[in-house]
Amino acid sequence: MSSIWGKILRINLSTGEIKSEKVPADLSNKFIGGRGLAGKMLMEEIPAGINALSEENKIFFATGPLTGTTAPTGNRYMVVTKSPLNNVIASSNAGGFWGAELKFAGYDMLIVEGKAPEPVYIAIKDDSVQIKPAAHLWGKTTSIATEILLQEFGDPKARVAVIGPAGEHLSPIASIINDFCRAAGRSGVGAVMGAKNLKAIVVRGTQNVQVADPVKFKEAVRAAIKKIRENGVTGQGLPAYGTAILVNIINEAGILPTKNFQTGVFAEAENISGETLAEKYLKRKDPCYRCPIACGRHCEIDGLEGAGPEYETIWAFGSACGISDLKAIIHANTACNDIGVDTISAGSTIAAAMELYQRGIITNAELEDGPALTWGNAEAIVEWVKRMGDKQGFGSLLAQGSARLTAAYGAPDLSMSVKKLELPAYDPRGLMGHGLQYATSNRGGCHVRGYLISPEILGLPEPLDRFSLEGKAQWVKTFQDLTAAIDSSGLCLFSSFALGAEDYAALLAAATGIPYTTETLLKCGERCYNVERLFNLQEGYTAADDTLPKRLLEDPMPEGPTKGHVHPLDKLLPQYYAVRGWENGVPTPAKLKALGL
Amino acid sequence: MQLTVKLFATLRHNRFKAKIKEFDQGITVEQAIKVLDIPEEEVSLIMVNGILVQKEYVLKDGDTLALFPPIGGG
Ligand code: SF4
Numbered sequence: 001m002s003s004i005w006g007k008i009l010r011i012n013l014s015t016g017e018i019k020s021e022k023v024p025a026d027l028s029n030k031f032i033g034g035r036g037l038a039g040k041m042l043m044e045e046i047p048a049g050i051n052a053l054s055e056e057n058k059i060f061f062a063t064g065p066l067t068g069t070t071a072p073t074g075n076r077y078m079v080v081t082k083s084p085l086n087n088v089i090a091s092s093n094a095g096g097f098w099g100a101e102l103k104f105a106g107y108d109m110l111i112v113e114g115k116a117p118e119p120v121y122i123a124i125k126d127d128s129v130q131i132k133p134a135a136h137l138w139g140k141t142t143s144i145a146t147e148i149l150l151q152e153f154g155d156p157k158a159r160v161a162v163i164g165p166a167g168e169h170l171s172p173i174a175s176i177i178n179d180f181c182r183a184a185g186r187s188g189v190g191a192v193m194g195a196k197n198l199k200a201i202v203v204r205g206t207q208n209v210q211v212a213d214p215v216k217f218k219e220a221v222r223a224a225i226k227k228i229r230e231n232g233v234t235g236q237g238l239p240a241y242g243t244a245i246l247v248n249i250i251n252e253a254g255i256l257p258t259k260n261f262q263t264g265v266f267a268e269a270e271n272i273s274g275e276t277l278a279e280k281y282l283k284r285k286d287p288c289y290r291c292p293i294a295c296g297r298h299c300e301i302d303g304l305e306g307a308g309p310e311y312e313t314i315w316a317f318g319s320a321c322g323i324s325d326l327k328a329i330i331h332a333n334t335a336c337n338d339i340g341v342d343t344i345s346a347g348s349t350i351a352a353a354m355e356l357y358q359r360g361i362i363t364n365a366e367l368e369d370g371p372a373l374t375w376g377n378a379e380a381i382v383e384w385v386k387r388m389g390d391k392q393g394f395g396s397l398l399a400q401g402s403a404r405l406t407a408a409y410g411a412p413d414l415s416m417s418v419k420k421l422e423l424p425a426y427d428p429r430g431l432m433g434h435g436l437q438y439a440t441s442n443r444g445g446c447h448v449r450g451y452l453i454s455p456e457i458l459g460l461p462e463p464l465d466r467f468s469l470e471g472k473a474q475w476v477k478t479f480q481d482l483t484a485a486i487d488s489s490g491l492c493l494f495s496s497f498a499l500g501a502e503d504y505a506a507l508l509a510a511a512t513g514i515p516y517t518t519e520t521l522l523k524c525g526e527r528c529y530n531v532e533r534l535f536n537l538q539e540g541y542t543a544a545d546d547t548l549p550k551r552l553l554e555d556p557m558p559e560g561p562t563k564g565h566v567h568p569l570d571k572l573l574p575q576y577y578a579v580r581g582w583e584n585g586v587p588t589p590a591k592l593k594a595l596g597l
Numbered sequence: 598m599q600l601t602v603k604l605f606a607t608l609r610h611n612r613f614k615a616k617i618k619e620f621d622q623g624i625t626v627e628q629a630i631k632v633l634d635i636p637e638e639e640v641s642l643i644m645v646n647g648i649l650v651q652k653e654y655v656l657k658d659g660d661t662l663a664l665f666p667p668i669g670g671g
Contacts, residue, residue, distance in 0.1 A: 232667025237668045238670065240607065252603070494669070
């Protein structure tokens with residue numbers, strides 16, 4: 001008995017073939033599951049150099065051994081595929097209920113290959129799996145399509161993962177939305193579904209996930225829940241305010257990227273803060289499956305209810321665009337989910353467009369009849385997000401993401417991205433470790449591959465001087481490896497504010513019967529990280545791509561507590577490669593051997 | 598000496614958001630928290646002028662002292 005079923009559902013949309021196969025046991029031991037296992041399998045199954053939007057690409061929906069168990073936050077699935085945004089390995093994580101439901105249906109993983117000749121959706125009810133026509137859903141927003149699918153499926157307990165118009169139009173920043181509001185947001189995974197003519201996956205499962213050692217597992221779960229409840233962040237901070245609580249503290253540190261990273265101080269931060277959100281619009285908490293933290297928000301504005309914005313979203317449509325109107329930000333968030341675009345990339349792309357407008361590079365002539373792209377124009381964010389779902393026109397150009405947009409106007413340096421993926425809500429000029437993590441993240445500009453904000457701002461697990469370079473390379477490596485292991489386990493990364501490697505190892509060991517220790521767990525994480533790196537190298541990436549936008553390396557922060565700083569990446573990168581056992585960004589044969597790769 | 602004191606999240610309840618206040622010259626953050634009548638265990642993060650400090654930190658005239666309860670996110 002194990003919490004891993006050992007079963008993969010593989011569907012080829014070109015041939016219509018549906019089959020179930022065994023999870024390769026040796027791989028499962030080495031890569032845990034989820035992000036690690038799917039990454040390794042993707043690397044082995046698709047040839048290098050293929051077009052991410054071609055029939056040859058595959059898309060993996062991978063749960064972890066703890067998904068669907070009683071472990072706290074055991075709700076994650078990971079979408080792994082080749083990214084159409086930047087050709088690197090995409091791994092987009094989502095919570096909610098869909099991942100657990102796939103597990104209840106008896107599968108660890110779903111792999112979709114090929115391309116359907118016409119729009120389709122996949123309906124899974126335990127062993128019964130069907131490919132069904134979706135012409136009537138094509139063009140529909142994610143919320144409307146979800147409603148229709150739930151009706152059609154005829155079981156209110158079913159769960160839906162779906163793309164919106166942006167995914168259908170192959171926008172490289174398109175997301176996949178499950179359970180109405182949870183997103184596998186980043187890296188354009190929604191476009192891979194769109195390219196396969198796959199609108200949605202509906203799943204309903206009725207099987208209980210078993211564990212290898214029920215007594216030990218119960219003990220480990222109880223201990224983990226206790227730690228989560230007693231921890232200040234997971235027991236009080238996140239439940240009370242959600243992630244939006246970060247707005248004020250990040251602004252206080254002078255690293256809240258404002259007006260496309262032109263500064264790190266936003267005078268009106270209070271208006272878009274977690275405190276203001278809670279006071280004015282919060283209706284209730286909206287937790288994912290089995291989550292005692294419940295960071296999710298549910299808001300009400302103008303009589304309409306909807307999922308509340310996360311910190312990253314508030315930033316992307318807020319200070320990044322010079323906007324202090326929280327209502328407009330909530331509307332933009334809803335529009336992003338409906339159209340099916342990533343909120344970070346969408347907001348950050350509008351911010352880049354605003355800077356192009358500020359410099360007179362984009363003029364009114366190009367904006368059709370749409371609102372002006374002036375800083376602080378609340379109408380602009382809502383309207384332009386909606387138009388990102390258009391097939392043509394300026395909205396569809398915005399839906400290409402900031403790297404393509406700014407390149408089209410001959411100003412690529414105005415894209416605040418790494419490897420074309422837009423950077424999240426922390427200016428690395430005041431965060432030496434976090435900046436290094438942005439530069440080296442395998443999927444591009446990303447904060448959840450190693451959240452160095454924890455030690456550099458939040459003092460967790462111990463406070464580090466955010467301007468110091470000392471020891472930062474090692475911290476980044478450890479965080480990246482541990483994160484890869486957590487992402488592979490099926491738990492939410494936020495659990496790590498309270499839990500340590502030993503807790504994850506105990507949960508995994510009791511659930512799977514594989515004797516994980518802190519050491520082997522971190523090794524699995526490191527293995528995952530190295531495989532992802534190998535994938536990218538195969539796609540032609542080099543050390544030159546481990547970089548940051550020019551502005552952050554060369555233009556000192558103009559004001560506030562971070563004033564005068566740039567990010568000294570050239571000093572940190574060699575140290576990072578050394579602790580990783582890489583030569584110039586490439587894992588050495590000795591390192592690969594040590595990892596059993 | 599004068600300090601700008603900013604409180605965040607739950608620390609604001611029945612207190613204030615931001616205030617300029619007079620304090621004795623050369624006091625530490627810990628002493629300032631006492632003067633403000635905030636139970637020490639409620640304060641988890643301390644920033645002075647945007648930099649994380651410990652409670653032993655000695656304050657200067659004109660500093661901005663920001664106090665936070667436990668905070669996380671991503
Ligand atoms: S902490 Fe938040 S995102 Fe993570 S599982 Fe809980 S509710 Fe979902």
